[in-house]
Amino acid sequence: MRPADRRPQPAKTALRRADGYLSSWLFAFGLIAGLIFGIAFTRAHGPWRRGNAEPWQLHPHDRQHYMMAVALEYAHRGDLGRALDKLIALRPLGDPLSQLAEAACALGSRGYLGSAGGIPAIRSAVELYAAQGRAGCAEQLLPPLATEAPAAAQATRAGTEIRPTPLPTKPPLQAARLATPTPRYRPALPDQRSFELLSLRSFCDLRRPALIEVYVVDYLGRGIPGQRIRARWGDEEDIFVSGLKTERGDAYADFQMDEGIDYAISMASGADALGATLSAGPCYTENRQTLKSYRVTFVER
Amino acid sequence: MGALVGLYLGWAQFPVESRNRSLSSLARLHRDEYSVMVAAGYAADRDAFAAIQRLERLGVADVSSHLRETTERIIATSSRDIRDIALLAQLADALGQATDAMQPFINAGPERA
Numbered sequence: 001m002r003p004a005d006r007r008p009q010p011a012k013t014a015l016r017r018a019d020g021y022l023s024s025w026l027f028a029f030g031l032i033a034g035l036i037f038g039i040a041f042t043r044a045h046g047p048w049r050r051g052n053a054e055p056w057q058l059h060p061h062d063r064q065h066y067m068m069a070v071a072l073e074y075a076h077r078g079d080l081g082r083a084l085d086k087l088i089a090l091r092p093l094g095d096p097l098s099q100l101a102e103a104a105c106a107l108g109s110r111g112y113l114g115s116a117g118g119i120p121a122i123r124s125a126v127e128l129y130a131a132q133g134r135a136g137c138a139e140q141l142l143p144p145l146a147t148e149a150p151a152a153a154q155a156t157r158a159g160t161e162i163r164p165t166p167l168p169t170k171p172p173l174q175a176a177r178l179a180t181p182t183p184r185y186r187p188a189l190p191d192q193r194s195f196e197l198l199s200l201r202s203f204c205d206l207r208r209p210a211l212i213e214v215y216v217v218d219y220l221g222r223g224i225p226g227q228r229i230r231a232r233w234g235d236e237e238d239i240f241v242s243g244l245k246t247e248r249g250d251a252y253a254d255f256q257m258d259e260g261i262d263y264a265i266s267m268a269s270g271a272d273a274l275g276a277t278l279s280a281g282p283c284y285t286e287n288r289q290t291l292k293s294y295r296v297t298f299v300e301r
Numbered sequence: 302m303g304a305l306v307g308l309y310l311g312w313a314q315f316p317v318e319s320r321n322r323s324l325s326s327l328a329r330l331h332r333d334e335y336s337v338m339v340a341a342g343y344a345a346d347r348d349a350f351a352a353i354q355r356l357e358r359l360g361v362a363d364v365s366s367h368l369r370e371t372t373e374r375i376i377a378t379s380s381r382d383i384r385d386i387a388l389l390a391q392l393a394d395a396l397g398q399a400t401d402a403m404q405p406f407i408n409a410g411p412e413r414a
Contacts, residue, residue: 031302036303041308058323062322062324069339072341075342124345
């Protein structure tokens, strides 16, 4: 070996090799870390362009409102194909009309019926899916058609979507027995009108358990305030009056049932009591158990 | 560089497909579609206040201005069916936002347009 070969390698070259090794390792680490950060950031912050969502990407709550808009358009145009196309564009997990029924039920249960235009929207949805043989709970939540106008008008004036469920016209029976008697509403004139039963439906609502809702309307469907309704159970009876809850319209009155008791409802002015007794049995909604309620409509003869 | 590549992948190549978006984040095409549906709802129930509340879900600050601008843009670009334009124009008219460009559609009415 020549003397020149025995000379040590220059220190500069060794340093350069060490630097190069370190840089590559750091570069790879930085690249991976940056990649992870970049992907995580895009996942956390969502898409770059905010205003590019498709209807199927809507949040379930917004999706329900979108469905109501579809139903309203159907109510105006009557174009089933167009409505179905829009419901399918939402990429429902199952039958689009059944999903519509569920949306209407969910919105109706959340107080949407009290919002401006809530009743026509739900009714449009019901008409759309019922015409295709589907069913849901929304049809039971809707007030009778005849009393819709005053309720909707008052809801429009109020202008709030979610409002607390009004207290019953009468307190629960047990509380009523203990409470100090309060003055009752008395019609100024003897009630000579006669009524007959127009409809009787049960419904299940977590916020209105064991309630008998009574609507009293004339032959044009207008609410009649001040009409006395009789509830009988066992050897007892009580009277309640329509129109005392102005926020629910002139036609409305309600009566709180106790569980396990059968009630007979009739107009105090002489209409026959309902053929079937009403009792607050258990029912299920929103995966929870509550007590069944009823909606009864009397129409003037 | 890694972060840039990650952002590119996350936003451009493999964008997140969230099912948690609001009506306000809809693409313009679908916002227009929703506005037309609301206008059709107004034609059905004639409740302008309800129509305003439905349009407010689009997250616009001024519903009336939004409706006017949307209707004028659609008229200018002829991007929708004439019956849709008539529905929008009639709702705009109900909200006091009718312009000259909308008048033919308002007068025609949705059924005749």
